[in-house]
Amino acid sequence: MSDPDPDTIVGEFFALKRETDADFLVMQVGDFYEFFGEDAETVADLLDLKVSQKSAHGSDYPMAGVPVDKLTPHLKALVERGYRVAVADQRETADGHERAITRVVTPGTLLETSDADAQYLVAVVRTDAGYGLAFADVTTGRFLVTAVGDGDADDAADRVFAELYRFDPVEILPGPSVRNDDAFLDRVRERTDATVSVHRAEAFAPGRATHLTTEQFGPEALDSLGLDGGRDDTPEVQAAGALLSYVEETGTGVASSMTRLRRYRGDDHVELDATTQRNLELTETMSGSTGGTSTQGGREGSLFATIDHTVTSPGKRLLAEWLKRPRQDRSTLRTRADGVAAFADAALAREGVRESLGDAYDLERLASKAASGSADARDLLRVRETLALVPTVADAIESDPTLSASPLADIAARPDREAAADLRERLDALVDDPPATITEGGLFRRGHDDDLDDLIDRHEAVEEWLDTLADREKRETGITHLRVDRNKTDGYYIQVGNSETDAVPDRYDRLKSLKNSERYTTDALDEREREILRLEERRGDLEYELFETLREAVAARADLLQSVGRALAELDALASLSVHAVENDWVRPELCESGGIDVEAGRHPVVERTTEFVPNDAHLGGDRRFLVVTGPNMSGKSTYMRQVALVVLLAQIGSFVPAAAAEIEPVDGIYTRVGALDELAQGRSTFMVEMQELSNILHSATEDSLVILDEVGRGTATYDGISIAWAATEYLHNEVRAKTLFATHYHELTTLADQLDRVQNVHVAVDGEPPSSDGAASGSADEGDGDVTFLRTVEDGPTDRSYGIHVAGLAGVPDPVVERSRDVLEKLRAEEAIETKGGGADATKQVVFDVGSGQLQTRDDGDDAPATGASDEDPAGDRLDEETRAVLDELSGVDLTGTSPVELMNRVQAWKERLDE
Incomplete structure (x- = not known):
């Protein structure tokens, strides 16, 4: 393809940029993704990219780009800094090509993360009925809603922030009324590290939100959770609908992985406000924390870091979730404790289970990648390998008398083993070491598809002809320094050393002269080259189609993968608690x-x-x-x-x-x-x-x-x-x-x-x-x-x-x-005068602590009379005003034994205020 018109490229970039409110736009141009203008300069500075100049419309525009296959890590780096990046992909058309924005990658919709922690996107809605919150982790398909409506407005807002602290979202979508509350948004920015993103107000409308939520999870989901959608008193449904709309419009493509709507709050969970979570250092220490701001300490030294012995990412996430959301339900807690106890009593079996779990991949996140269409062959191979562990783990539990008699057996049996086996068998079609790309073939074993097998047979036949060509030519021509090879420039060629070029037959056509050799081709070689290129292209296209079908089949079983993933995570978390209990002599409560x-x-x-x-x-x-x-x-x-x-x-x-x-x-x-x-x-x-x-x-x-x-x-x-x-x-x-x-x-x-x-x-x-x-x-x-x-x-x-x-x-x-402190304390308790010294050696004063006034009062050196000027005849002193005398009279008349401490303190406060006046 010829180089596109630079005027068209730059103009197209800025036209697309006007269509989005994302912080940056990156546009595909052939084999590269490019940033232009201010975007290029800013991104280059952030990611250490080289900036060049692109001439267009008589001007020079900064340009910075990355190869197509290197975009993901750069996107991840930008999004983890809190930026929203629009991606414009290029597709071929009859007239050449066209470009359009296909997705907007945000902190809450980033799938490519190596962090084991949950990556929550949250929508917050406020109505007359209170607050509604919806949380989604697009990397796992988890979707939760809750309502906060009890108490006054300040109390409800505090509870909202307790939930935000608990889930630690990476991105927040405020609803229309919240969006206009500057104090609330300031508190969000001060107390969380989340990016605040504005989504269309109509997405929060009750009718639209109910429709989207019902369409996604089914009408029975709202009914079963007591969420009568469409009413103004269901703010959590409005939050859920807006969140689903945002995920859809950003082009993440993970909707099929969101299979279950859960209402997580209620009487069963233990209330932990943000202050308590911070003070108890559940998942982060207070080091570096500044009174509740978003500056938090590290994980090392927290309760979570202390008890975490998990061997899987889902198990780690689940254990952290348990710590942030303790339960009240005794049945649930006893079931978990039974599992911990069983693992504690069966150490060898426990370690066998943990060894198997250590080979498990993150099925919840793999399901989301499959649903989004971003999973490659190696991702599906990880799904296959993890599904293969289901019977292994279940058999290890069933074969041990202690474990099989505990709730661990129920957890292991929870996933549909038959369905898991069927999906695993379907994934056996993939080779054990698939290539990194999914468009060039080499993904499937023989026997998966007849048409593919025929192409492979024909391809291998041509490859065999090419592999044996050099030996045949040596025998036929007598040339010893002869080899057959291939490169992108010359295609397939025959190379002969200069010392033997005189023996080259007439049927050889010269391609290129090198320093020590010559390169040739033949009609037969050209024909075979054309044939193998056609076969490779057809094989690549066919395997890509077959792979897409297989990936869609995996995405359609997202619920199965999530079920298996949750079961393995629960076993991992319980085993982790057991390991810590055994190693540290903990007991069952x-x-x-x-x-x-x-x-x-x-x-x-x-x-x-x-x-x-x-x-x-x-x-x-x-x-x-x-x-x-x-x-x-x-x-x-x-x-x-x-x-x-x-x-x-x-x-x-x-x-x-x-x-x-x-x-x-x-x-x-x-x-x-x-x-x-x-x-x-x-x-x-x-x-x-x-x-x-x-x-x-x-x-x-x-x-x-x-x-x-x-x-x-x-x-x-x-x-x-x-x-x-x-x-x-x-x-x-x-x-x-x-x-x-x-x-x-x-x-x-x-x-x-x-x-x-x-x-x-x-x-x-x-x-x-x-x-x-x-x-x-x-x-x-x-x-x-x-x-x-x-x-x-x-x-x-x-x-x-x-x-x-x-x-x-x-x-x-x-x-x-220290010594002076002891001396002052002794004199204060003895109600003796304390000598104070000023800047000069002779500048001394004596003070006494007057219990009645609660103040230090001065007196002259050597004078035993009180500083108030009172005499033996008139304890109050002639210099006291009428109000002060009245207070002293009241004080002298107080019955200390018959007055309660609170009443006495109230009187003291009142006397103090009168004297201050």
Whole structure:
């Protein structure tokens, strides 16, 4: 084909570019895909491509391209950076060729990924009934919907973001009302790494969305899930329809792999908000995380990385999904635990199953590639090899008495083995080592197609004639330096060394002279060349047709491949949990109907892998539903509370747990408030983040939830903080009644155990009491310079000291600061004056802490009188105004023994406000 007109090429590129809203357009031009103009310059910079110039319309345009067979890795690199790329393919016509955009590759529609993680595309719709979300992983065909409609608008939005955090989508399609909510979109961009893409508003219309969803999954799918499509109160159907429309319009071609619609939410799953998922470090650590923004830590050190021993990509995805979505259903959890227990008791059989699973490929993703038409012969070969493992794995389970008597046998028997065998047999038509391309033949064994066998016979006959031609010519001509070969320029030729060219017969026609030889052809050779080229072309065309038919047959059985893939993934995930349980001495928890949480010698599943861990018991239930946890910094309070939450979470994915024994009453949600980092860029301070997280817990937790609070109220003034912590404790105890662990340095809260029925105190024990400044042990002193050992052991009762200054010393704070801290603390507790020094040696003042005002007050050196100017005759002092005197009168009349702590705190706050005025 002659070179196309450059004016036509460039003009066609920019015309196609105007048709799409994609970030870049790449257009096929012969054997290359080309970018032009600004696209070429930007892409070349991103992918390190060479930029050349193409002249058109009297101007020069930047051009950068890649060979046709090298496009996929470059597309992948662009899309993984968050760009959307339109692809214009070229096809031959009677008049030459034409080009059209055939697909738009986006982060959520990229099939070619080597990452084992799910690649979710999500649509978010908001109506008067609440939010609807639809999630699709085009690489596996998975399709999920849910609705979020409970609570007020802010609460519903928080739950939406909890789901987005859970699924970690790569691309988000906001519906019309969401699209116009700048605050929501800003939060999406700040808190996720997803690309936000705009899809046509009409795709979200209820009628159209219902039609597409029904057409894809069948009318019974909506009915069975209770989704009465078309009404305004089914936002999840609108999201599903819009998502299906987007996948169709991007040209991904994976619709046939989306065979099952699932509504995943409901009462069965444990509520885990984004904060809890982050704080418990389920799949990523908090390192690098900035208060909930999209900057997250790495996977190493997370719970998932710790317990992951899977040998397949689908098993890895499933295990991560279980961690993010624990269950409440005891039947499901017991079935999983039975599988883990069976694998634990049959180590040899387990390792045999895992060895077989290690040879399995990702059937879910292979099904999607087949459905999209992008699967090659090697992909179908992987399907065949994985289907061949189905009877192998099933037989390994059935042949072991322990495994065959467990739910593992049911999982292995779940796929249709007969259908799998039939499809595998059909795929036996492929050769064991097919070529990388599917257009040049060599894909099929003999016996698959009679016409193909005839072509192969004729092709092999010509090949044999060509292979023996050199020997025949040597015998006939007597030429010894003669060979027959082929290249793209000369085709087939006979090459003779220069020393023997005189012996060349007249029937040889010279093609080319080389330095040391001559190349020739003959009429017979030309005829055979034409024949073999015709046969190769016909064989390539026929094999391509046969391959397309075979690939379509595989795509039509996407449901079978997904069923087999899910079964193998489940076996892999259960085996992984079993491996970790056996290697780390974990035990099977008992799931009880009531009784709360009872853990004996529990451990933190991640920390125990890196340190010599001190186990601790945890008892929550009955009249012990709220534990106030006190103890020094660095003593292990946070670790203790997190380990309780993780033991419960592991039990509710069906796993064994790190403990000597455990009885768990399944919870409906796990909520945590652990520290807080400033989000000043989003206008949220540390204290604001803390209060919003606390608010979410108080609104969302129920009597069946587990709440973990690691400090509340520390981000504000002491009295404010104590008041908030006190009130939150009462509310959780009296109204929410959730099982709660509350770590605090406000020792005042420990008195609540005497006032509230279900509140108990526990503390992290310390060995050794730091002596007071005079060397004698003091029960009231918090600090000293003695030796202290943090035992990491949790015991009943409150602690009476915080050891904060001792910890400061351990942290390397300079000795003068530590010693001065001890001196100041001792004088504060003794209500003695503290001498403060300014910039000069003689610039000293003395201050005392006035308990009534909660402030430091100054007094002159050597003056024993209070700084207020009061005298013995008039304690209030002549300089006090009338309002201050009134406050002091009220204070002196307070009955401390008859006033509740909360009422007292409220009065103190009111007095403070009056005095401030």
